[in-house]
Amino acid sequence: MTSPAPHPLRVGRFRSYxxxxxxxxxxxxxxxxxxxxxxxxIARETMDQSAAAAQxxxxxxxxxVPLFFLTPVTGWVADHFDRRHIVxxxxxxxxxxxxxLAFATYDGWVSLPLLFGIAAVMGIARAFNGPAYSALAPNLVPREALPKAIAIxxxxxxxxMISGPALGGYAxxxxxxxxYALGSCLFAAALVAMLTIGPVPQPPRDTSRHPIRQMIDGFAYVRSNRLVLATITLDLFAVLLAGATALLPIYARDILLVGSRGLGHLAAAPGVGAGVTALWFSFRPLRREVGxxxxxxxxxxxxATIVFGLTAFAPRGIAMEMALGALVVLGCADMFSVYVRQSLIQLHTPDAMRGRVSSVSQLTISASNELGEAESGFLAALVGPIAAVIGGGVGAIVITxxxxxxxxxxxxARSFDPPDIRAADVPKENVQ
Structure with a gap:
């Protein structure tokens, strides 16, 4: 009789991770x-609201943009090099x-070009960081503990993801x-934690085929596995359209008139909803009818996105409370969706493909977040922020x-029970 697998939190390197x-x-x-x-x-000092929204x-x-062009490479790198070193x-x-950015802001020479440049650097770093981080988790615990590890x-x-904006707004x-100094300290803390993780198993390197062919494998696997394809693309299009959080600066400054402190409250609300949902899952894990x-x-x-958009028409006395309530519900729903989606993707992907599939997943997440920010900003400049938020919520429902x-x-998809995934499960056209 085999002993039960240890809980992931009992594994030291998983705790560090x-x-x-x-x-x-x-x-x-x-x-x-x-x-x-x-x-x-900065833009509002010299531009009107529409032009500033475009910023x-x-x-x-x-x-x-950097993440979009680097995605095929980053997934291949995560499957062929030590994922710890990449992170x-x-x-x-x-x-x-x-x-x-902390120094530039403190010293008074921060500017729009500098902000755009740092944003691009962050995009490049995250392009490599995301697939390596995601693919590393399953290497840290026994296979029997993998579903719990992925969920955690x-x-x-x-x-x-949802609490970060609140922290940034308050700071x-x-x-x-x-x-920015707080962000730098948190990144440094993450680096220290990663330095404590010793050697971990790596998938065998495939040297029989050209790297470009292997890079394409990630997209081919996602295309061939319809459940993985459905979960990834649903998030892409639904969140791409419903980008309410991208327009929080406009709502805080020009619609709800609550300033930077109010921005912190608005950004915190989805985190509250996500935290409640996570706490619920810790006591009542999801088991049935997950799809x-x-x-x-x-x-x-x-x-919830539509309701948030409508707060622009609410009486001043209740508009902020209504916005916070809508964002709490939005956070609950987002947490629920991501929990199911990430578990299904990881559990239905072989380890040798996890880096490349994770890079495709990250591309869609970034498209729904960063590209969603761009779409929301440009749409707000074109039709106004209120119409952009409400229309995005309607679009998310239609897409679903x-x-x-x-x-x-x-x-x-009734449960998270994974099939017996092996390297042989990679689509036939992807192996020779």
Whole structure:
């Protein structure tokens, strides 16, 4: 009789990984909200609201473009080199970049070109960091503990992603340069945590085929596995359209009139919702009808986005409370969706392909976030921020209904129980 696998949190190197990943994601998304807020404020000194909103779009685009072009390379690198070294190098880059912005803001020479340049550097670092980080987690625990490890890692990532903007908003309200200094310290803490992780198993390197062919394998695997394809693309299109959080600086400054401190409250609200959802999962883990429940969560996400957009028409006395409530629900739904999606993707992908599949997943996540910021910023400049938010929420609901029809695999995903995934499960056209 085999002994049960240890809980992932009992594995020291997984604990280090978890601390490092949470710190890095927290810093990353804190930096993103502060970059947008500072760029918008600088732009508003010389531009009208529409032109300044377009600067938010450019900040998102500056982060997305490097990731878009580097995605095939970063996934291959994560599958062929020590994932720990990749993460350590990129964390060093992110620590230095945020430290430079802290000094520039403190010394008074921060500018829009500098903000765009740092955003691009962050995009390059994250392009390599994300696939290596995601693919590393399954190498740290026994296979029997893998579902729990993936769930815990997904929860930490999502909590950091949603709580980071709140941290950044509050830190900026206290001291603008301090927000970047805090980000630099968090990236440094993540680096220290990664340095404590010793050697881990690496998938065998495939030297029989050209690297370009292997890079294409990640896209081919996603295309051939309809459940993975459905979960990845649902997030891409739904969140790409419903980019309410990208326009928080506009709502805080010009619509709700609550300033940088109010921005912190607005940015914190999704984190509260995500935290409640994560706490619920820790006591009542999701086991049945995971696909249907994920579809329902994305629809709720769209509805919450619409309600947030409508706060512009609410009486001044309740508008802020209404906005906070909508964002809490949005965070709950987003946490639910990401928890299911990340678990399904990781559990249905062989280890030798995890880096490349993770890079494709990261591309869609970045497209839905950074490219979503660009889309929301440019759309807000074109039709106004209110119409952009409400229309995005409607679009997310429509996309979910279409995906439920196009991909019955989503509705039929009953549980997280993974198949017996081996290297042989890679599509036949991808091996020789």
């Amino acid at each position: 978890l601390i490092g990943r949470f710190s890095a994601v927290l810093a990353q998304y804190a930096m993103m909200i502060v970059l947008g807020w500072q760029a918008y404020n 938010l779009g450019l900040i998102g685009l500056a982060q997305f 350590r190098l990129t964390l060093t880059m992110l620590t230095a970049a945020s430290g430079l 890692s997904s929860v930490a990532w999502q909590l950091g 900026y309200a206290a001291q603008p340069w301090g927000a 249907l429940k994920m579809l329902g969560a994305v629809i709720v996400f769209g509805v 209904l279409i995906w439920a029809r196009l991909f019955p695999e989503l509705r039929l």
